[in-house]
Structure formats: structure tokens, C-alpha cells
Amino acid sequence: MTPLLFIEQLLNGLQFGVMLFLMSAGLTLVFGVMGLINLAHGSLYMIGAFAAAAVAAATGSFILALMASLAAAALAGALIELTIIRRLYDRDHLDQVLATFALILIFSEGTRWLFGSFPLFLDVPAALAGPVTLPGGIEYPTYRLTIIVIGFLVAAGMFALINRTRIGIRIRAGEADREMIAALGVDIAKLYTFVFALGAALAGFAGALVGAIQSVQVGMGEPVLILAFVVIVIGGIGSIKGAFVGALLVGLTDTMGRFLLPQVFALFMEPSAAVSIGSALASMLIYILMAGVLVMRPRGLYGVS
Amino acid sequence: MTDTVLRVENLFKSFGALRATNDVSLDLRAGEIHALIGPNGAGKSTLIQQITGHLASDSGRVFLMEEDLAGIGPAGRARRGLGRTFQISSLAMEHTVLQNAVLGALGRRGHAMSFFKPVMKDVALLEAAHSALDQVGLAQHGAVRTADLSHGQRRQLEVAVALTLRPKVFLMDEPMAGLGLEGAQQMIGLLTELRNSAPILLIEHDMDAVFALADRISVLVYGEVIATGTPDEIRVNPEIRRAYLGDDVPL
């Protein structure tokens, strides 16, 4: 193992983490402000990817595709918020889990009904295809670097939105005390719709970005959804900062685990068994991380009780 | 000091920069009602929470019958004889009144690890529960769902549940809050009865009740006990008039 490879893997972990952050930010925001567990967040991610693939196929423009993903996911988000989700705010978590699980079924099969059973095509734009050479001689895919940059920009934007803008003040006030901000004359229903649509748009955007280097298919949202939950639980539900730290932690743990564990086991086992056991343990690693964090800090790293 | 049941020594608790309790010491003697008064935010409820173990103290010690309660959780302290009522009713709302009382009796028994015997047919538990409900005047309401009780009845039930534990000490956090005149009178009568079975540490805002009931009064301001004494002593203490009641308030 060379230092270069190690650094490249760190970059990979970072990129994976940033992608997870895009997915988790909306989820944690929605939970923090409205107290809602939204399992259908993964479906919004899928909707973004499908919208992007459809628009890219029709127009050939990746920028338009990204915009379509934002619009489609935000629209879908606003739509389900207005019709279904808002009835769930006062319900217990169990009802929320079930209702949004039902939404997954509807969205997944509905998408398959519209687009068929085969994966769709969505490619990285030509300008970002191929690798760039980084200082030190690391060849790294341009597109992945772009994702890292976009992820940090979105993170910065989210912090600014929450901490610097009027709407952010209202969101934070809503987290602290619902009645209070209603009493202050803020239209809480509109605020909730906005927050939910914002979270949905972020998920859809992540779906489109990631769809370009993965497979755009029905069911693509659920594995990422579970990872996103791991992220926000580690970070502390409701905390954007927690989501950011949690996402990077999960991204790095997963990537480095997959990379290093088989090699560690190879030190004292025969190679094929080491690969097998190392990989098995690597696939469990983030869940072990999450359980460990929760045992130490039952409300996550940045959670408030 | 042999008749001291509960003793609190040098309790501290801070929330960030806020000192909720600051070096609080007091004691509770057999047969007495010791009232704790002070303005809102003086740290009265915090002190109760520290005594019951719901809040961990930053430092200081609590003794019940000379036993140091350090390291014992709220359940353990309740089993050792700390019975409490809450500022805001804390009951199993979906259960009936009787079930809540039986729950208390079950706590007195010390464990609930009985899986197949119908608990509502356990004669010993029922007896304890009925007698407690009787004492607070809820005998007729055993089958009512707790959520359907009036506010005053819930306060009474709180007391009844505490009674079933046959505690060595009652810690009562504003038992009269929100009760009407009549309800308050009933509660005063009830507390007067109760002091014979166990002493009461009473937090109360109703000054008429406090001065009518209490044997001793401690005044808590900004987390500190500024005075302890009989009602008459407290009534005339100039420091209290200044700090708490305000000079111009006639009593």
C-alpha cells in the first residue's frame, strides 16, 4: 500500500461522505423541524435521478437535467407534503414509518410503471468525463472532484440559509417551539411545505448527481436511505452540522474499511479467507460504528435532548 | 437530630451558566410539613428532582434515614421510601384510576416480574390501592380512565399513588396548583392527615395554604436558602420581605 493509494482512498471516502450529506441534509432538516421520519426520502432521490435521466435523454444537457431533478423532486415533495405528510406531523413515529413505507411502495412501482423495468441511461457531461491529475500524481475522476466541491458548496449554503437568512431564523424557531412561531404570525403550514420541498430537492439533486455514475433504476433509493439514516442518527437528528460530520464519518469508515480490513486480516490469515472475512466485516462496519456511537451518546454526536 | 428523616447537604446544580441550586442544605423531621417557597425559577423543582434522583447533582449529598443516596437512581430512591407528586400530573393516562393505584402498590412490593397472575385480582395489591384511593376521596372513581379525570382528581390520584408506596417521606411539588378553592381546602385537609404517616417536603405557591400548614418554611431565592424558620419567624424576617416579598407587600 502506497501513501498515494491511501490518499486516493481518503478522497474516495470524502466524496462518498459528501454524497451522503446531500442525501441526509434534507432528511435531518425535516426531522428537526417537523419531527417527521420520512422513509420515502429515498424515493425522492430516485425521482431526481429519473427526472434527470429523462431530461438528459430528451435534451442532451446535463445542466438542464440537474435542474429537472431539483424541480421534479421539489414538486413531488411539495405534493406529498400537501396531501399526505402534513397529516402525519402529530402522529407518533410508528404511523410515520408506516405511511412513508407505503409511499415507497407507491413511488417505486409507479416509477416502474412509467419507465419500465430496465435501468435508464444518465452519463456524466463530457466536460467532466475522465480523470484529472492532482498534485502528487494522483489521477482522480473529474466528476468525483466536482461532487466533492458541490457538496461543500451545498453544505456552506445550508449553513448560511439556516444561520443567516430570515427563513433560516424561522426554521430554527420552528425547531425550538412550534406554537411560538405560529404566535409570531409565521404561516407554519407554508414553512413546513417549504422545508419539506427543500429537503426533497436536495435528495433529488443527489440522485441526479450520483445517477450519472451509478445505475438509475427502481429501488436505487433504499440502500442510500438506510445509509442516510445511519448518518443522521450518528450526527444527532435535526442537526445539519451533525449530518455533515456524520456523513463524512460514515463515508470514510465505509471506504477505508472496505480498503483496509481485508489487508489487516491478511496479516494473520490465508488470503482468500482474509478477503472474505474482511469484506464481511467491512459491510457491517458502519452499523457497528452507529451502534457504538449510540451506546456512548444515545442522542448522537450533536443531538439535543 | 435523631428525628431527622431526610437530610440534604450542600446540593449544587448548574445548567450552563445558570446556578439552579447553590449550596442548598435542609432537613425534614418526623411528623412535620416543611414548606419550600420562593419566586419562580428559584430552583425549587430542581431541588426536588435532585432529591429524587431524576437529576444528577453536581455535588452535595442526600440522606434518607441516615443512608447516603449517592449513586442510587430514582427507582431505587422511591423503593427506599421517597414518595413524590409532580408539578404537572404524571400518571399512566390510558390506565384506570385503580390501575394507577395498583401500579404504586406494585412498586411497594418491589418488583413486577410476575407474568401470568392477573394483577387486578391480587387481593393484597387491591387492598392497598383501594385504601389509598379511599384516603384521597377517589374511592368512587376506580374504574374511570385516568385521562377522563378532572384536573383536581388527577392531583388527588397523584397523592394516592404516592400513598400506596407507604413512603418514609413525601415530596410534593405544588399539589394545589390549579385547584379551585374547594379543591385546595380538600388537599389541605388531606395533607394534614398525611403528615402523621410521613413528613412532607412541600413546594407551594399558595401562601395561605403554606402558612396554614407548614411547621417550618425554607425560602429559596436564586438557588440559595436565605432563611429557614417557623411561619411566624418567616413572616417577620425583614430580609425575606426585601428579597422575596418586596417591602411594600403587606402580609
Next chain:
Amino acid sequence: MSRETYLNIATLAVLAGVPLWAWMADEPFTITLATRAVIFALAGVGLNLALGLGGLVSLGHAAFFGIGGYAMGILASHAQSYTPLIEVPFVIEGTKSMIVIWLVAILASALAALAIGVLSLRTSGVYFIMITLAFGQMIYYFAISWPAYGGEDGLSIYLRNDFPGVNTLMPMQFFGLCFAILCLVLVGMNLLQKSAFGLALSAARQNETRVLSVGMEPYKLRLVAFVISGAITGLAGALFADLNRFVSPTMLSWQMSGEIMIFIIIGGVGRLFGPVIGAMIFILLEHVLGGLSEFWHVYLGALLLGIVLFAKGGVIGALAGREKAHD
């Protein structure tokens, strides 16, 4: 008797009557479906103890379902191939005896529930949902990549295991066995709900502080409930594996956890017969809707949504009204 009691009796009658009719009409597959409903109901009854009575929303109960299944699969596969399970320090042989398998399944899933519960119950609310999900996923990935017992392919057992005096290969007899177990567990659960433990556990769900203040530890109550709950779901897993003569990591997946939860919600959370009615309806839906359209999940989703949004208390809640406080 309350309306709920009538409803419960009717439920049992339908659950036993349908396969009886199918047996006479020579429709063995209907018996198999009914057996599936009975086993899912049993798994749901297990989860309902934690979820309904204890308020512990566990999204990881598939772990216990699967562990029960693997208890059956591992023991029976060793018996099938005449190889001992372990040889050092002492020999443990596989077995085809259902009774032994059930005991092992109960023990193994109870132990797993104990380990998971000790850690998970330190958290509450959403964190509890997620940490149970995490433990479930851990076991799922372990099962997939553990090569000894088939990994993702799972384990096939050629013949059902043995129970004295019963020909378990006959669908009706195996149904009867499962049905009897379900009834026994329901009786036990009914007693448990009315016991001191049930009272304290449900009080802890409603108001943790109250239980603490009368000197009981909600943590202990919940841990015991979680262990019993896991054990029952584990037993259901062993039966399910025997029904299919097959066990695989699918039984451990989070979707399985979700399904068990769905039974309870459809029927009614915390109701004794909630999971029974829920499982029956779920099987019926799967069977009827599945035949209607390739996209039957859409209808299932819409139906679930309708139940959650408009029929609070599930089917029993809608039919029998608000839960009567126990005498």
C-alpha cells in the same frame, strides 16, 4: 363480552375454518397460505409485545425471525447430512426434532434480543428505531457473507422436521401444529397483558417518570419485554423455515421487519389479535392483489396509507372501537 372479544373469536374461527374447508375441498395451497398467515401472526404477536405494550418501535425484529429460521436450518441441515454441529469440546449433533429446534430457536433469539436490547434500550424514540435497524442490518450482512450455511443462497431442507404423532408433511397437520402454538401464545399473551408485568410495562410506555417514581426500572421492564418479544418472533421464524423447508437471509432483511410491523398496524397496535387479523389481511391482499396486476405494490401502498391516515387503531380499532381499559 366486548365487541372486541366477539371479533377475536370470529377471527380465530375464520383462521381455523378456511383451511378446514380447503382440506375438504382438496385445496392444499389454501392451507399453506393459512399456515403462512398463522406464522406471520405469531411473529407479529411477538413484536406486538414490544411495540404495542412496551412502545418499543423495533425495526430490527427480522433479526429474531431469521435467527429462529437459521436455528432450524442449521440443526436440520446437520441432521440431514449426518455431520455434527461441533465436535470440540463436546459433540453436538444436528436434529430433526421440532421440539428441540423450537427450544433452540427460542433460546438463540432470546439471547440475541438480550444482547441487542441491553445496548439499544439505552436510546429511545427515533434513535431506538434506527439502532434496532442497524443491528438487524449487521446480522443480515453477516448471514449473506458467512459461507458455512449457504450465504445468500440460503439453506434447503428436503423434508419437514418431526413432531411426535404428527405427519408434518401433510399441510393440514402442520397447520394444526402452528395454529395450536399460536393459540397457546395468544393465551399466554393475554395473561401477560393482565399481569403485574403487563401493567408496569404499559405504564412505562405511557409515562416513564411515573414508573420510576414508584420504584420500578423501565429499562428492566423493557429489556424483559424485548427478550420475550424476540423469543416469540424467533419461534415464528423456526416455524416459517419449516413451512418453506428453506431459510435464507431474506428472512433477516429490513423489509421483513417492516412487514411484521405492517401486520400489527393493519390489525391494531397493542391489541391482542391485532397481528393475527393484520397477517390474515396481508396474506389475502398479497394473494388477491398479486393476481390482479404486476404493479400490485401500488395498491398495497395506497391501502396501507389509507389505514394509517384514516383508520387509527387498525381494523380492530375501526370495528370494535376504542380500547377498553382493562378491568
Next chain:
Amino acid sequence: MNLRNAALAASMALIAATAQADVKVGMITTLSGGGAGLGIDVRDGFMLAVKQAGRDDLEVVIEDDQRKPDVAVQLADKMIQSEKVDVLTGIIWSNLAMAVVPAATAQGKFYLSPNAGPSPLAGKGCHPNYFNVAWQNDNLHEAAGAYATDSGFKNSFVLAPNYPAGKDALTGYKRFFKGELAGELYTKLGQTDYAAEIAQIRASGADSVFFFLPGGMGISFLKQYAASGVDLPLVGPAFSFDQGVLQAVGDAAMGVKNTSQWNKDIDNAANAAFVESFQAEYGRLPSLYASQGFDTANLLISAMDKADVADADAFRAALKAAEFDSVRGDFSFGDNHHPIQTIYVREVIKEGDVFTNKIIATGLSDHVDAYGAECKM
């Protein structure tokens, strides 16, 4: 959509028209959820052959297993107990096949596998009533290994998901690859990000990469591999390069070598007719899975011509003879009822706007799987 409905309607009509069917076939396949594309292709290929045969003594019952083993087992029970089928077929996934096949054959039913070929069923667990019309799972990987050796690769990096089929794949490749292994990796099943694996490939000093990542995993891997700038030649089995998925991979798959027992350009009359009629019927190019479904139905029909299904021994012998015009050209069964067939090497090309494959070499001729010796029947 319309086409799919039309296909369904056609099969329904067929069922209705064949009230006094002689042979009843139960097809359990994946028609909903993530892996539905494969099941739909198998079904469409199978039903095309049934339709072309136009027989009124053949009835097909189709059910969706949702890719869940327990559902598949239930459906098998239903088909055997209630529908009283004679022949079962349709299962796509090895783990579902392992759940269904042993029990079905033990009950005297015939099972014709149109896709899955797990090694236990080819070896110790073989059964006279089990016929695999596709391949033993290792076959395509073995051919990939042989091709890599023929191409002069000395140092391969191999990766597959960490589950039994993945392990079989690497075993199969290594069985016929004579060079060294530069690295060996098992990925998480369902994994979608391969940056870490690609980085290791880059650093490994390998001269070629073999991968088995079915479904969405392969699409993700290929796209990410193409973007990484690593330009080592890729070899893999046909599953990640099939007609259904190829369009989703796009340019990233261009030029990749993959192994398959079938391609649409195999030169024989049956194949040409199949490709043309499939396109006419469903409006898309047939896939590998469709070809397997088509062959499975034709094998069955050929046996029906020669024997009565009620006479199990005669029917078994008729199946074993495999006297039908396979779209793959020569086709026969080995002693363990698995195909003896030629496996080709294909290259991904673009025809107009459509990505597809072209045969460039023969990987293994008349290849027999490795497990036959363990099969005692």
C-alpha cells in the same frame, strides 16, 4: 407498456383456449421489483415460443415471485398442490432456485431452469427431473478465464460481490485463468460506489480486470471505471452487457469483452427467426434471458412431441435428447442435465444508436461444467 399488456393478453387468451391441456407448466419468475427486467425477458421469450408452436395441449401459468425465496416456495407449493402442474420453470436467481428446485423435483415434477444454475444442483444435488437449459453458474466465468489466458493476460484483478454466486464466479474464472492474480476483492452485495475498488485496481499493477457484478452493480461499476481513467482491459460474463442494461451503461461499455453462450448474430436459421420475431412481437431486441426462455419452451415442446408427460421416464428421455433447434446452434445435455455448449466472447459495439454485442471469438468449445463428476444419478 402496451406491448407488455399485449403479451399478457396473448398468454391469457392462450390459457383460455387450451381448456383440455395435456401439459401444464408453472412459471415462477420475477415480474415486480428491482430485478423484474430479467424475469420479463424470460417470460416473453418463453411465451413467444409457445405462441409460435400454437399448440392447444400446452398451458402456462405465470406467477411473480417478487425475488423473494419464501414467496417462490409458496408459489411452487401452489403450482404443485392446486394447479397440479407437470413442469416448473422460470426462476431467475440461484438462491430462489435452491429454495424451490430440490423440493419440486423430489415431488416428481420436472424443472427446466431458464437462468439459474447453482453448483449444488449440478453436482451432489443433481436430480433426474432437473434440466438446466441456460448454463451452470460457473460457465461464463470459466470462458472468461479461458479468454483471458488466450489473450495473453498474465496478471488479473478479480472482483465479485460477497455472496455464493460471487464466490463461484471467481472460482470459475480462476479455474481457466492460467496467470497470476494481482488482487481479489469481494464487494458488498448491492454496493453502488466502487471508487475504493477502482483505486486498488489502479494501484495493483494488473494487466486485466475480471468482474462479476450483476444488475445495477455492474452498471455503476462500468460507469465509474470509465470515468476513472484506468484503461486496463475488462472481461466479464454477459450479465452486465445484456441488451436490457447496455443502454443504461452507454459509452462506458464500448469495447468491453464479455462471454455468452448466445448472441443475436449467431448464424443459424432458428436464431435469425427468433431475433426477428421477438422484435416484431415486443418492439425491442431480445436479450440473453429472452433467448434462454425461448430455448426452454422449445425444449419442452420438443419433448411433448415425443412423449407423454404422464410417462415420466419417457418424457425425461425426450428432454434429455434435446432435439430442438436451439438459437445457440448445437445444444446437448451432459450426464448431469446441464448444457454442453460453446461459449463465445463478445464485444460491445454500437449499431446506429443502439448498443449491442458482436461475437469476436470462441471462449470454450463444447464446454462441460466442472461438477458433473459429483453427480450420481
